[in-house]
Amino acid sequence: MSTSESDPAVATRETILAAATALFGDLDYPGTSIRDIARAVDMLPGSIYAYIDSKEAILYTIVSTGIEQFVAAVESLDPATAPDERLEQAIRAHVDIVAENPQRALVVFHQWRYLGDESRAKVITARRRYEEFFRATIGEGIKTQAFRSDLDVRYATLTVLGALNWTPEWVHADDPASADSGRKLADILLAGLRPVDEDTP
């Protein structure tokens, strides 16, 4: 029951998961073999199975804990905050999490496809919750007139999510400018949603 950080088996498991995340991010799940992961952590291929159940279980752990991190970030935002400000906070939180580990973000948002049926269904549910936050926040912003009344919620959401899902391609890991990146991205995206006469202070 003890899973403190000093548990060596847990530490080894974390090392394996971190190595797998980097490899999946570079070469994709089917392009990465258990032997590749073993080599990265200086083990023999069979030894990996002392720490994990299967190759797919590695992917599932990475993807499910990853998507939960994104969901938790937006769902912990204060719902009393004005929708446009809340959307900005969500965009910045997303960029921050991507900047922590862009390869992990790449795995989380693209490689759930390789999961088996049950695992994939669970992950898709979490992804939907994440997307739903953005859709709801944008919809709310239209109601409060923080955003343009003629805005199509579907397309506005797809634009924001598209820009966010592209961030792992250009955000650098541990980039000290990532806070700035989030702010600039939010600035442009929000400008596209705001009514003309309320754009600048």
Next chain:
Amino acid sequence: MSTSESDPAVATRETILAAATALFGDLDYPGTSIRDIARAVDMLPGSIYAYIDSKEAILYTIVSTGIEQFVAAVESLDPATAPDERLEQAIRAHVDIVAENPQRALVVFHQWRYLGDESRAKVITARRRYEEFFRATIGEGIKTQAFRSDLDVRYATLTVLGALNWTPEWVHADDPASADSGRKLADILLAGLRPVDEDTP
């Protein structure tokens, strides 16, 4: 030298490429085997090699002709058109090409990673040209004051490209509404770039 559409060998080659595009789009390049492709076109695995040189040559053909299609679309736009209008045309052209075959777009924009060094370098050059068109057009729009003077060209370009690269996830093949999708996407993206006082007619 004759490569008319009635050449049966060319037709078979096209059939193989189309099947491979769909499979790569669904399961990725490393997740798709030559045997999968052969099954899809009702051949035995070895027979494929009468039409193509290697598995990687299939990917290279799909990706290079695909990216050229996107580049050609934007580079054929009239450079005399106002930058904001030209950007709208480019966004709509992008969505139209994605709608023709979303799986192909997925392969073109994500799976060039699996190419060998020389092939990958060629494709990256074409990708850069495509991105450069958007960067240059946005930069031009700032100069002509069609876009906000305080706009950061880098982030504006990344926002537009992100939204465009996400379209294969939601545009449906042969969607009759795809023209509408392009227009709505362009509308939101351009609103984010335009100055406040010139937004609506």
Next chain:
DNA sequence: CCTACCGATCGGTAGG
């Protein structure tokens, strides 16, 4: 386009 096949590599396991 088929038959028949190659060496390499895959995910995973038994038994310690």
Next chain:
DNA sequence: CCTACCGATCGGTAGG
């Protein structure tokens, strides 16, 4: 965490 191994599958080829 290692030794030793399994059956399955991989990309690709010779020879027709």
